[in-house]
Amino acid sequence: MSRGRTVAVALLLVLAVLGSLLAGVGLVRSVVGxxxxxxxxLAAAQLRHLVPAVAAGADDDMARLFPEGRELTQALVAMAALDLALADGSGTDQALAAADEATGVLRDPATAARFGVQxxxxFLQGWALQVEERxxxxxxxxxxxxDVAERAARLAASLRAGLDRGEPFLESYPGRRWPVDTVVAVSALARTGAxxxxVQRWVDAAGPxxxxxxxxxxHEVDAAMRPVEGPRGTSSLxxxxxxxxxxxxxSARRWAVVTEVFVVRRAGLVGVREHPxxxxxxxxxxxxxxxxxxxxSLSASAVALAGxxxxxxxxxxxxxxxEAEWAGVPVQLGPARRYAGGVLPVADAFLVWARAQPHDLAPADDLAPADAEVDAGTGTAAVVWPWPLAGLLVSLLLAGWAARWLLRSVRRGRVGVAQRGIS
Incomplete structure (x- = not known):
């Protein structure tokens, strides 16, 4: 029997055993909830990884992935840390450090110049004010x-000027307007007590x-407020x-529509379609x-969790x-937790931001309350466990086959050695 084949089967056995362990852990996570x-x-453990990682330059890596990657990663991590600190008083020093790091980026004149808009x-003003208000x-x-009141007044003046021009959605880049960016900004204004x-004038103007x-x-409009592209899952969520x-x-009425249009159940899993x-x-x-x-959209699930x-x-x-605890492949080293090996900090940032969101609104009338039984036909609840169970079974079968093959190979080798000794 060739040595190369033996090495390959031995490697398969090792991978199958590791796969069995991972699938077993995933199965437990998918069942326990x-x-x-x-x-x-989990959110606190994520922040213990993300806050120092972002301070060390992980946000720069996201800037290479998409234009707003650095700013968005900074804002999400800071907002998550601040929301957790506001909720229970824990991690205050960490939250303030993350906030100072984020505002240093978001309020940097060089950052503003890169966006090319006054x-x-x-986009930049809205996320910055979200951090600063918290x-x-x-x-x-x-x-x-x-300081927050002064910055909010400047943003309010820009919004008021836009409304006077019949433009409820402001520019993020020259000539480019994504309504979600203005929603974030108006939310920040509302939080400051503007x-x-x-705020109501803006809601009335946005409706038509x-x-x-x-x-x-x-998803995007032009300067005349005509749709460039219709609603999309990522921005709507x-x-x-x-x-x-x-x-x-x-918001409650709108949530019922968003989930009906974009949230789907496929192969037992819940996902967010990007287009209707x-x-x-x-x-x-x-x-x-x-x-x-x-x-x-794989990236929209964390966003959906926040909503x-x-x-x-x-x-x-x-x-x-x-699903996040199974498919996100979380790894916890000591007190710090990261997902997918920490290779995509903005994804980690979206998840921890979503987990830090307060759940302070009662469900809309047509949404299931927390203690309700779920109708499997609604398409909202996920049945996650069959996937890690299938992975566990396949891994165990492969491990069993590989172990049996190697055992038989060893026995054949011993028989051959014995026969050579007799001859």
Missing amino acids: VDEARNQE GGGV RAALTGRPDDAA DDDL VADPATGLLP LESAFWPDVDPAL AGVPSPVLGDVDSGPLVAGV ARRHGDAVLADSLQR
């Missing part, structure tokens, strides 16, 4: 509150721009985490959606948590 206490523990554009709430210092009349079929905002700050009642049914999707996706698998938590959709949140 993540309650709120465990959710907070003041850095609504930081001021955590410190409780009057000078921090005054003029309620201005919405897609007539679904009532959801377009991201907006859903911020709409509760803007208009809670509208019947709208063609690029085979590989794009910079906004990330990779697509059969039209489902589910904000709207009290416990069924969907639980399904997405189970």
